[in-house]
Amino acid sequence: MRPLIVFQPILFFKVSSYPEVPEIPADQNADDSEQPAPPADGINTPLPRPVDRTAVEYLPPTLSVLEQNIHSAKTPGEKFFPSFAVTEGLEEKANERIAQYPEDQKRSAVLPLLHEVQHRFGYISPESIDWVADKLDIEPMKVVEVVTFYPGFRQKAPGKLHIRVCRTLSCAMGGSYELMDKLCEIARIDRNASDPHKDPIAVSPCGNYSVEFAECLASCGTAPVCLVNDDFHEGVTCDKAKELLNSYQNA
Amino acid sequence: MSITYEQGKKPHPNEHRLIFKNVDRRGWNPSIKRYLKEDGYEMLKKALRMDPKDVINEVKTSGLRGRGGAGFPTGIKWGFIPPDNTKPVYLICNCDESEPGTFKDRYIVHQDPHQLIEGMIISAHAVGAHTAYIYIREEFPEAAITLEKAIQEAKENSFLGENILGSGFDLEIYVHRGAAAYICGEETGLIESLEGKRPYPRIKPPYFPAAIGLYMAPTIVNNVESLCHVVHIMRMGGDEYVKLGTPRNSGTRILCVSGDVEKPGYFEVEVGKITFRELLYDMCGGPKDGREFKAVIPGGSSSKILRCNETFKIGRGDDAKDMDFWDIPLDFDTLAAAGSMAGSGGVIVMDDSRRMSWVLNNITHFYAHESCGQCTPCREGSTWMKKVSDRIEGGTATPTDVDTLEQIAYQIDGKTVCAFGEASSWPVEAMIDKFRDELVGETSEDNNFKSKERIEQEKFLSSV
Numbered sequence: 001m002r003p004l005i006v007f008q009p010i011l012f013f014k015v016s017s018y019p020e021v022p023e024i025p026a027d028q029n030a031d032d033s034e035q036p037a038p039p040a041d042g043i044n045t046p047l048p049r050p051v052d053r054t055a056v057e058y059l060p061p062t063l064s065v066l067e068q069n070i071h072s073a074k075t076p077g078e079k080f081f082p083s084f085a086v087t088e089g090l091e092e093k094a095n096e097r098i099a100q101y102p103e104d105q106k107r108s109a110v111l112p113l114l115h116e117v118q119h120r121f122g123y124i125s126p127e128s129i130d131w132v133a134d135k136l137d138i139e140p141m142k143v144v145e146v147v148t149f150y151p152g153f154r155q156k157a158p159g160k161l162h163i164r165v166c167r168t169l170s171c172a173m174g175g176s177y178e179l180m181d182k183l184c185e186i187a188r189i190d191r192n193a194s195d196p197h198k199d200p201i202a203v204s205p206c207g208n209y210s211v212e213f214a215e216c217l218a219s220c221g222t223a224p225v226c227l228v229n230d231d232f233h234e235g236v237t238c239d240k241a242k243e244l245l246n247s248y249q250n251a
Numbered sequence: 252m253s254i255t256y257e258q259g260k261k262p263h264p265n266e267h268r269l270i271f272k273n274v275d276r277r278g279w280n281p282s283i284k285r286y287l288k289e290d291g292y293e294m295l296k297k298a299l300r301m302d303p304k305d306v307i308n309e310v311k312t313s314g315l316r317g318r319g320g321a322g323f324p325t326g327i328k329w330g331f332i333p334p335d336n337t338k339p340v341y342l343i344c345n346c347d348e349s350e351p352g353t354f355k356d357r358y359i360v361h362q363d364p365h366q367l368i369e370g371m372i373i374s375a376h377a378v379g380a381h382t383a384y385i386y387i388r389e390e391f392p393e394a395a396i397t398l399e400k401a402i403q404e405a406k407e408n409s410f411l412g413e414n415i416l417g418s419g420f421d422l423e424i425y426v427h428r429g430a431a432a433y434i435c436g437e438e439t440g441l442i443e444s445l446e447g448k449r450p451y452p453r454i455k456p457p458y459f460p461a462a463i464g465l466y467m468a469p470t471i472v473n474n475v476e477s478l479c480h481v482v483h484i485m486r487m488g489g490d491e492y493v494k495l496g497t498p499r500n501s502g503t504r505i506l507c508v509s510g511d512v513e514k515p516g517y518f519e520v521e522v523g524k525i526t527f528r529e530l531l532y533d534m535c536g537g538p539k540d541g542r543e544f545k546a547v548i549p550g551g552s553s554s555k556i557l558r559c560n561e562t563f564k565i566g567r568g569d570d571a572k573d574m575d576f577w578d579i580p581l582d583f584d585t586l587a588a589a590g591s592m593a594g595s596g597g598v599i600v601m602d603d604s605r606r607m608s609w610v611l612n613n614i615t616h617f618y619a620h621e622s623c624g625q626c627t628p629c630r631e632g633s634t635w636m637k638k639v640s641d642r643i644e645g646g647t648a649t650p651t652d653v654d655t656l657e658q659i660a661y662q663i664d665g666k667t668v669c670a671f672g673e674a675s676s677w678p679v680e681a682m683i684d685k686f687r688d689e690l691v692g693e694t695s696e697d698n699n700f701k702s703k704e705r706i707e708q709e710k711f712l713s714s715v
Contacts, residue, residue, distance in 0.1 A: 100425040100427075102382075102466065105446065107446060107447035107448075108427075108445060108446055108447045109447065110447035111427065111428065111429065111430055111444070111447065112427065112428065114430070115389075115428055136447075142447075142448075145448075145449055146448070146449060149449045149450075149623075150389075150429075151430070151431045151432065151620075152429070152430030152431030152432070153430055164390075167613075167616075168351040168552070168617050169351050169352070169510075169548075169552055169599055169614060169617070170351065170352060170509035170510050170599055173511065173601070173605070214390070215433060215617055215621060216351040216352075216433075216617070217390050218349065218353065218356070218357050218388070218391075219354050219357060220351065220352050220353070220354050220507065220509035220510075220515070220597065220599070221354055221507060221508065221509045221517060222515075223509060227390060230392040230393065232393065
């Protein structure tokens with residue numbers, strides 16, 4: 001039986017002081033004949049409710065809207081990234097970035113700081129949101145609204161190689177959809193497993209690869225193009241997909 | 252000294268290279284050493300000796316029009332800073348190149364960053380800015396590093412920092428990375444994003460950036476290409492520069508051709524001197540695999556599509572004359588008269604193998620993904636357009652769906668805070684206007700929604 005979630009008074013200040021997010025099994029393929037299959041993508045599907053409905057009249061929703069928005073779903077790619085910790089290097093780089101803006105406008109550094117976090121830890125976790133908010137003396141919600149708006153910020157770990165394929169007109173004419181299919185086939189990724197609008201990143205079961213469709217990468221003349229982590233590749237037709245992934249074999 | 256280019260990257264004889272002089276050049280690298288070898292930063296020295304007002308006047312004389320999409324005269328924009336201003340002035344370089352079809356800024360920031368920095372210092376001197384930001388899109392991680400390195404090099408050579416070259420003028424340039432949002436290309440959206448918020452564009456009036464911009468202070472936002480042109484205006488002088496191109500459309504501009512042509516790529520040409528025929532047949536080598544050209548999007552995906560077998564009436568009153576599509580010169584005014592726009596110079600070409608419903612569907616997906624969600628008509632409308640075009644593309648639409656799509660598009664026009672509402676509806680309107688028959692041809696009356704009862708009824712009646 002899943003533990004029953006007890007209602008807790010909601011604290012409005014610290015994001016990470018919310019009740020512990022229930023663990024969602026990482027391995028979806030685990031043989032689990034006794035229990036019903038766990039929900040396909042963690043947070044969007046409500047967890048099964050306890051059978052005894054007389055115990056609690058009105059159950060609070062499993063996760064509040066805010067919790068859902070900051071929640072980092074578990075992915076197989078996690079093992080390649082360190083968990084969030086404030087290191088000296090990060091602190092130093094953050095101070096350097098904050099100094100680029102007027103003293104009374106520290107909020108401007110939200111994007112650069114989030115980039116620093118994502119670069120080091122792979123994705124934006126709830127703890128890192130708190131840290132950025134603390135660093136800039138703003139409410140965590142102001143960081144959350146930025147994280148949830150920009151497609152450039154990830155809230156779950158990608159694969160070791162995160163591949164962004166351009167899907168906009170010129171690249172689509174050049175065959176980027178075929179490229180995506182080929183990449184998914186090689187990396188054994190099922191892109192249909194989740195709603196691409198809510199969760200655009202699909203991670204391979206081994207955690208080595210993840211794919212995402214990006215909008216116009218501004219190199220339409222050399223279509224189709226893709227970004228692998230921070231490296232740009234142009235003219236990647238679907239027959240070159242294998243070659244592209246192989247070139248990272250030693251990395 | 253003659254300039255040689257990399258194998259296969261030689262500019263076409265019709266080109267006139269100013270900005271792209273060093274792109275794909277043999278022996279060129281983005282370091283300051285290489286840039287200084289060829290009179291780099293000489294124009295900065297010249298500009299610093301001039302009065303800022305004279306620099307602005309020089310740019311006004313040159314007739315330079317913004318290369319970001321709207322085509323607004325740069326010199327006039329600079330003149331909008333209130334004369335009684337007491338706040339700090341900011342200069343922002345808009346390097347959020349995200350308009351589908353456009354890829355000119357990529358080569359400038361990757362291969363010739365010092366040209367941009369020199370242009371920025373001159374422009375900052377002209378408008379009196381002491382802090383400047385380069386807002387670069389997240390998808391250019393390499394360029395952000397290149398630019399930061401270039402800024403460091405410029406600082407070491409005293410072209411940046413305090414008291415630049417002993418002139419008493421101070422300037423700091425910082426690189427600010429965006430995070431993959433198309434809306435950040437809109438100048439007020441960009442400013443909001445730079446302030447660390449969601450990039451919801453501000454309403455104009457009153458938030459004209461030149462008066463109330465970044466941190467509520469006067470701010471000048473210019474495209475990468477526009478800022479680079481400033482260097483060449485200083486070198487040639489406004490009077491000489493205005494002779495390039497055609498009247499009211501002076502200078503050179505970079506056309507980025509992509510899609511179904513033999514040789515896609517970038518071409519820097521004098522504005523208005525090149526027609527579609529010259530561009531697509533002579534410079535791009537014509538259509539692929541013996542096909543025929545069908546349609547062209549002339550200025551990034553938000554501009555209205557043009558059919559290749561169309562004839563346009565250009566001019567007013569008695570001066571009006573019929574012009575074939577192929578004879579249209581690619582300048583701001585003629586393209587506007589033809590019902591489209593020059594935009595950011597991204598020419599996307601489609602040949603007769605393309606289904607227009609597929610093209611339309613791809614474009615509506617883009618705008619549905621990128622609408623920032625601030626204004627209801629654009630947020631809801633773009634999603635509706637996506638859904639309806641999904642149906643047309645998938646062959647499950649009824650003929651009235653095309654009308655519905657058109658209605659939705661016209662309901663977005665002019666009802667949003669920023670111009671991106673129109674950016675999402677114009678391509679749809681134009682596509683329906685020009686290719687209605689083809690779109691309707693992919694629909695079917697059979698797809699009309701029928702209730703279960705109706706189907707039962709029809710089944711019963713047909714079996715009798």
